[in-house]
Amino acid sequence: MAKTKEATVEERLRALYDLQLIDSRIDEIRNVRGELPLEVSDLEDEVAGLKTRLEKLEDSLSSVDADITSKKNLIEEAKALIKKYSEQQKNVRNNREFNSLTKEVEFQELEIELAEKHIREFKAQIDQKKDVIAKTKEHNKQRETHLKHKKSELDAILKETEKEEKALIEKADDYKKKIEARLVKAYNRIRVNVKNGLAVVPIERGASGGSYFTIPPQVQMEIAARKKIITDEHSGRILVDAALADEQKIKMEKLFSKLS
Known part of the structure; x- marks a missing residue:
């Protein structure tokens, strides 16, 4: 039996950021309902x-x-x-x-x-x-x-919004299956503990999204290399480079437009 190919770090980072974009969209829908x-x-x-x-x-x-x-x-x-x-x-x-x-x-x-x-x-x-x-x-x-x-x-x-939310929840479940259990668990834990439920954020102007703490250039280079999963030492969020984030946003926006 052929061995299942293990996902690369970059593939896991993309899947994690896609999951974050989906969950953020679900959060937006629920925020519209509000109280x-x-x-x-x-x-x-x-x-x-x-x-x-x-x-x-x-x-x-x-x-x-x-x-x-x-x-x-x-x-x-x-x-x-x-x-x-x-x-x-x-x-x-x-x-x-x-x-x-x-x-x-x-x-x-x-x-x-x-x-x-x-x-x-x-x-x-x-x-x-x-x-x-x-x-x-x-x-x-x-x-x-x-x-x-x-x-x-x-x-x-x-x-x-009900139809879109249901479809998004199903998509989120699909993406979780692509990511190893320990990463999903870590992602969920971070989401609960950080502002706005943002567990995966891109680097913006040398700092993690939503943070004022500058990330050292060496760490930024490691993040851009997409060879290992790196978290922000201040907020605990998982970090991705801006280019990867932009690519995944374009991809997910197309998905959201089909679901809405």
């Missing part, structure tokens, strides 16, 4: 919370209505008892029975007064709850409108 997915998620949670609150308010309103009905029934029962005791007073045989029935009537009258007081309080609660419900409904309506707008905005961006 929108999080905003939509937060709004969905807020709307769901408002709906739950409305349900609880409506339930409590029904509960107060039931309490009013109960008190009204109690009043009717008390009135019936007063009528009954008043009728019985007409047929009493002594003062003790009359006084006992009078106390029963007075007790039922107090029950009616207390029930009427509770009904007034319950009605005040209903007015207050209805006011809160109206305000909550209005707030919920506003948040639903805002959510609809944000969802539409996010959907438009997703529709525009």
Whole structure:
């Protein structure tokens, strides 16, 4: 079986820089979405919370209505008892029975007064709850409108970029297969730890891209020779020469234009 030819350092550098260009493009697409997915998620949670609150308010309103009905029934029962005791007073045989029935009537009258007081309080609660419900409904309506707008905005961006992002992720996976695992691991580690996710950068004006630290001429010559993978001693980024970077940018721009 023929032995697979091992990639040269230059081929690995080109593959690494291509991977960086692809990942940077994916980062750009995701930056366009920005905080929108999080905003939509937060709004969905807020709307769901408002709906739950409305349900609880409506339930409590029904509960107060039931309490009013109960008190009204109690009043009717008390009135019936007063009528009954008043009728019985007409047929009493002594003062003790009359006084006992009078106390029963007075007790039922107090029950009616207390029930009427509770009904007034319950009605005040209903007015207050209805006011809160109206305000909550209005707030919920506003948040639903805002959510609809944000969802539409996010959907438009997703529709525009989802296909390209998916294709780019697949391309990134393809490029990772061309690079040995330890280099991919190092690349991913650097990407996480540096600004803008730039793990592979070209030399610009004698310094690594995005850095103000000058690279010694001897090191620049070694980088241009493409014989070994060299990292910036200050940022840890993998360095490539400007000519290689320009060649790969032209190549990848053609790829991006096909995918977009």
